[in-house]
Amino acid sequence: MSQTVTPDSDPVQENDDVMVEIRDLKTYYQGTGLFDRNPVKAVDGVSFDIHRGETLGLVGESGCGKTTLGRTLLQLETATAGEIRFNGTDVTTLSGDDLYEWRRNAQMVFQDPDSSLNDRMTIGEIIREPLDVHEWKTPRERKQHVRELLDAVGLQREHYFRYPHQFSGGQRQRIGIARTLALEPEFIVLDEPVSALDVSVQAEIINLLEDLQEEFDLTYLFIAHDLSVVRHICDRVAVMYLGHIMEIGPTEELFTDPANPYTHALLSAIPEPNPTSDKERIVLHGTPPNPRYPPSGCPFSTRCPARIRPDGFETLDDEIWTGIRILRELLRERRRAERSIRERIRGRLGYETRFGNMDETYQELFGELDVPAEVEDILQSVIEHASRHDEQCAIDELNDAFGSVCDGFVDSVEDETHKPELYTVSESGRKSYCHRHDETYREPDTVFEDRSNS
Amino acid sequence: MSDTTDSPTMAQDELADKPLRARIKENPRPALLWFSGVVILILLELGRVLGAIGTIGSAIRFGLSGLATIPNWFGGNVSDALEGTDETLAVLGGALVADTAAIVMLFALASVLAWFVLPWRLIDRIGFESTRRIESIVERILLTLVLVVGAALYAFTPVGTFINAEIAFAANLLDSLSSTIPSLTSRELIPNEGHRSPDGGWEGTFLGLSPAWAWAIRTTVVFVYALICLVWAWKGYNVYRDHYREADWTPRDDTIRRFRGHYWGIFGLVVVFMFVVMAVWAPAISPVPIEHNVFSPYSHEFDYLGDDGEIETITHGAANLQSQSNGQNTVSPMTYDEYDRFAPLGTTPNGQDLLTNLAHGAQTSLIIGLTAIGLGALIAVILSLITAYYKGVADILTVLASDTIIAIPAFLLVMLLSVIFSQGNHPVAEPLDGGLLLALILAFAYWPGMWRAIRGPSLQVAEQEWVDAAKSYGQKPSAIMRKHMAPYIAGYIMIYASLLLGTVIIVVAALSFLGLGITSPTPEWGRIINDGRSYVSTSSWHVSTISGLMIVFVVTAFNALGDGIRDAMDPEADVGDDAATTGGGA
Structure with missing residues (x-):
């Protein structure tokens, strides 16, 4: 296990083929009460890049802020702070007509196919609406385009005049995908697009998404909690916990050799098909902290199995x-x-x-x-x-x-603002958000080995 | 994007692409058949249809002239306020305020036109191009300009006089046509007013039948005609569905199927239908014209066979005095009075014909109910869409406003406002002897209730992912509300509107019963009940009893209809076995 560990001042290295640059993005939900000063920190300082043509997976537990992140990228939520640079333009500052023009570049596929289609409209009207909104060519060409889209997502052209009621979940998701593709966007946020579907249908939709990506040169942000699906479809994966990106890097590498303790725990939760496997499960205690009152220091410190222990208590049970x-x-x-x-x-x-x-x-x-x-x-x-x-x-x-330093203590003095850094942990530029990558501490891997042996 | 595909699917698609007019052209037979039926039905009642158009036209003119006084009212107030300071300032200020008010009103009208009415845009014609927001503003300003020019031409040049003369001419033409062209249900065609002839028969009635039979025939003709119209409208929907609709199934099909199995709802529909027919054909159902019998009884005369065998003449007013149902003297239902006038439901305590009063009272109730509920529902729907979409401050303000109105007992509020306006002799209190005023007040008093009732569903639909989807591709908020939210609220508002319509009828009757609502001579059910109240235990029991039963039936029927609509809208209530929700495959 040879990891090159270098603390990185600029957390993301420059890349020519970057499509979306996200820098220190924060999305807080202000409480509804009049005297409520503690916002819910759904996304709390996130920085990463999405490269052109890739599929970036975003995984994490329910409530970790991954959907909010996706919605903020599409300006469905207002960012509290930070930048989202889409092909160089900061979209968080767009409004009015600029925002309207930009919207055709970035679209979203929603999780629940029952709720994402207006069931008082025919399929044709649903898929056509984005084209009407952006006054795409002539009405006749729009209708023609809708029929081609129906073909592209594997539905029949006669479905134009049917209503969503008449379709199954998988077919409805195809309709949603066709609507997403209507404006020929470059970037699509897929918000758990298959989690509401039957397992047999999931594979069809995943394959469809892969085919479409190839055909239309799409860039995906794939939000999911099903790790096996992510491993199948994604080029890179970002692991999210309590509004932070814990680890981000190439899929295979991250799955076979996770660096961050949270990734370790998450991956150990994947059921092993082999009953004789002696893989040790890392069981996390408790539930994630309330995002309204996140812990100081590392967000994962309250549950981390590889937490840095202060001197003298290292051997404690x-x-x-x-x-x-x-x-x-x-x-x-x-x-x-x-x-x-x-x-x-x-x-x-x-x-x-x-x-x-x-x-x-x-x-x-x-x-x-x-x-x-x-x-x-x-x-x-x-x-x-x-x-x-x-x-x-x-x-x-x-x-x-x-x-310890994990809780935001530097030399036994509490420093609320002290956070871990994103360390580059491999040749491929994989990054992990953990104090343990600092030279003064031992790597999470060795700690896990030690602690499971003791 | 080529259209040169030659597969059979493609041909079918091309056919389906066409607008309704083109689809009818492809297969004109069913539509023509249906339309010829409509033409025959209209021709049968042409006189009455023309009369209705004239009435609606004059109502619109009244409304417009009312609106046209608003700018001058503002201006007048301002110049009154400035009166003391400076003469020229007062005149100038008043004129300025009046003009500003007029322009603001026209701008609002232009916005409504641009959003909902006009299918094309002025700026496209003149080739103006800019960003979306500026385009929309420029479009509305241009439309306002056009309207201002039009209004100025109308107000300050001979064009206005010319137009007025034209309208008056058209109105007169309609009037004279409607009175000369015969209708199937007119009293000229089937007259029921006549007198006994000395040799024992009847003179002046339809085919020499007795007035009772002549009236029965005319009333039957009215209901049969109305029923045929209803059936034909239903057939029209079926023709459209079978021959011209592009979708082979829509969610509405299920709603209709569920309603057809809902007998309580159908009972409601039947009674409501009869009530509406009674209101619309009130002049035909009344045995005596209301003008003769109620409004100006002393200027209309009729003949009757006197005791000495001579034909004599008397005014309705004088005859009414001898036909009262006031305990001592009673003209019961289905009898003739002393002057051989037939009274199907008896007479009122002041000798007028009860059915004539009830039929025209139904008209009054229906106009007030529809105006009040229509206006109230419109306010409620618009506010619920805005509050559910934007939430925040808009929501809080609406909650405050509606809570304030709800906090005052509705009945008290209606009484207060109606007293203020009617005592102040406000012009609004004139039409229908206070009926229009009452409708406006009821709309004001009842929109908060309706808004509350549909608030839940609108908040729910605003959270649907399809609303987010529409936002994500940049749909305008107004279009999101109209296309993605309003259709879901429409069902709910229909339920509450039909339930509230019954309430409005009761409230109007109750107010008139108390003497606060609609004053004499406009007929109103509540006032009739009040008039007959003291005779319930006498031989003149019919006055209050019949009118009271009518109110009970109609209000129950509106509630039943509301129930039926609610169950028909709700897919959960579906017990049908032939659900059409199959056929996902091609």
Whole structure:
């Protein structure tokens, strides 16, 4: 395993054949409340390139912001910050007629074929509408073009006057694809185009998309959560977690030799057809953090199996680390929750509140474990603070002892803005977003080997 | 992009490409057959059709002249306000404001024309080209200019006088034609007013039959004719579907199929149909012309056979005094009064014919109901589209406005406004003796309810992916609302409109019952009930009972129709076994 690890100041190298350049893109959803100042950070600083003619896969768990990213690229959502340069023009600044003109270059295939076609219109009207909007040639030529598109996506020309009701899911998705192709765009965002379809139909649609890409020289951004489909169709893959790109690189390389701990975990979740396989699954604990309150430091730090551990605790048992991680999430959660007067009184009188009893929590997390005395002292003190509802103090103490660079601590000083960098991890320009690629730390691979052996 | 393919599929496609007119030309027989039926039906009632056109024309003229006073009203207010300061300033300011108001109104009209009406654009004719937004603005400004020039020509040059004279001439022509050309259902063709002759028969009635029979025949002819019209319209739809429609199946087919199996809805449709027929053919169904019997009874006379065997003459007004149904004296349904006038439903407490009042009252209710609901539904649909699409501030403002209106009890609001306008002798309170005013007030009071009812569905449809898809290829917001959202709301608004129509009829009747709604002499059901209220326990029970039952039936029928439409729209309610949702393959 020889990886050339170089921290990269300009995260993306220049490439002549770049079609879309995305730089530090952020899309936040402002809350609807009047005093709601914490936006949901759906896409939180993303930079990558999409090359002409390639298929870039975008994978990640539900809610990681991949659909929002796709919609922002097409200006269906307004970017909060950053740039999207499409053939050199920053499309986030376009409006009015420029935006309208640009829209014909970039189109989208939607996830749900039931909802993406207006079922009061005939197929012909649906596919024709983009042409009408952009006043493409004469009405007669438009109709002719629609018929050719129906041919191109494998439907019959007689379907022109049918209604969407009369078609199956796979056929409806073909209609959606035909509409997408109507304006002959260069770039298409495919938002989970097959996930709502039967498995047998999925293959047909995937093959159709590949054929069309060849025929019309299309560039795809393929958003999916089905990794096997991604491996089949994509040239490069970007792995997304909590609004960040964790790793991006050529598909085969990324699948066979993942660099980022999150990619490791994601790939280990692919079921192995061989029942005797002794592949070790990396099980992630808990759920992704709330994108309204992302963790400081690395977004994956709260669940990372290869998290950098502070000196002195390197040999601590995995289960204790898991306990510490859960405890910290719990404290963060408690810090955000406000205690009502009623709950204060209930707590004072010794009744159960929704905050629970900290001692019980401790018992649950660490009761059956063999916790070293040194660690136990710290934890007890933390628990004591938390029981007095001084969550901030408890978190500070926990972080002092167990915080590392992954949580945004540089030399034991908290630095909220400290984030990992995108390190180039291979010859092909693959990049990974993890502190472990820094020379001072060991690579994720070796850590996984170590930790699974211990 | 060549058209030189010679496959059979291609030929079929070419056929289907044509507009409706071309498709009819290909296969004219069914359409011609149907159209000749329409022509015959119209010819049978030509006099009445021409009369209806004249009435609609004068209503439009009234509306336009009302709108035309608005700029001067603004201007007048301003010059009144400036009166004290400076004479010239007042005149100038008033004129300026009036002109500005006129131009703003014409600009609004131009925008509506450009968006929804005109199939071509002025700027295409003159070859102007720019960005989309500028093109749209320039187009509207040009249209406004054209309209301003037209309006100026009309207002300040002899052209206006000429046009007015032309319109008046056309109106007169229509009037005289409609009264001379016979109609199938006219009282000239089947007269029911006559008198007994001294030798025992009837004179002046249809074929010498008794007035009762003559009236029954005319009423039957009316309903048969209306039924034939309905059947023929349905046949027209079938002809279109079988011969000229390009799609072999549309979602509407399923809706109609579901409605046909909905007996409660069909009951509603039948009663509503009869109600509408009664309103539209009110002059034919009335045994006595309303002009003679109700509006100016003392200027119209009729003959009757006196007790001494001589033919005598009396005015309707004088005869009415002897035909009252007021407890002491009763003319019951299906009887003749002392002067041998036939009263199919008896008479009112002041001696007028009850059916004449009810039939014309149906007209009043229908006009008020349709105007109020039409206007209210229009406001509700437009606002719901805008609020669902843009959300945010537009939504909050509409919620505030509608909540404010809903917070005032609807009935109280209607009463307050109607008192203010009718006591103030506002010109709006004139038509139909306050009927138009009531319609406008009801529209104002009931749009928030309708908006609320369709708010959910419109928010839902705004979240559909096809709306996003339309945005992604740059469709204009107005077109997205019209093409991708409005068709889904149309169904819901139809349901609520038909339910509310019943409510409006009740409210109008209730107001008239209280003496606040439509004043005499315009007939109104609620007022008739009020008039007959004190005689319910006497021999004159029929006055309030019959009118009350009519209201119950009609309102129930509108609710039933609404139910039927709702179930027909809802695919979930589908229990049919021959669902047409098959045939995805070629």
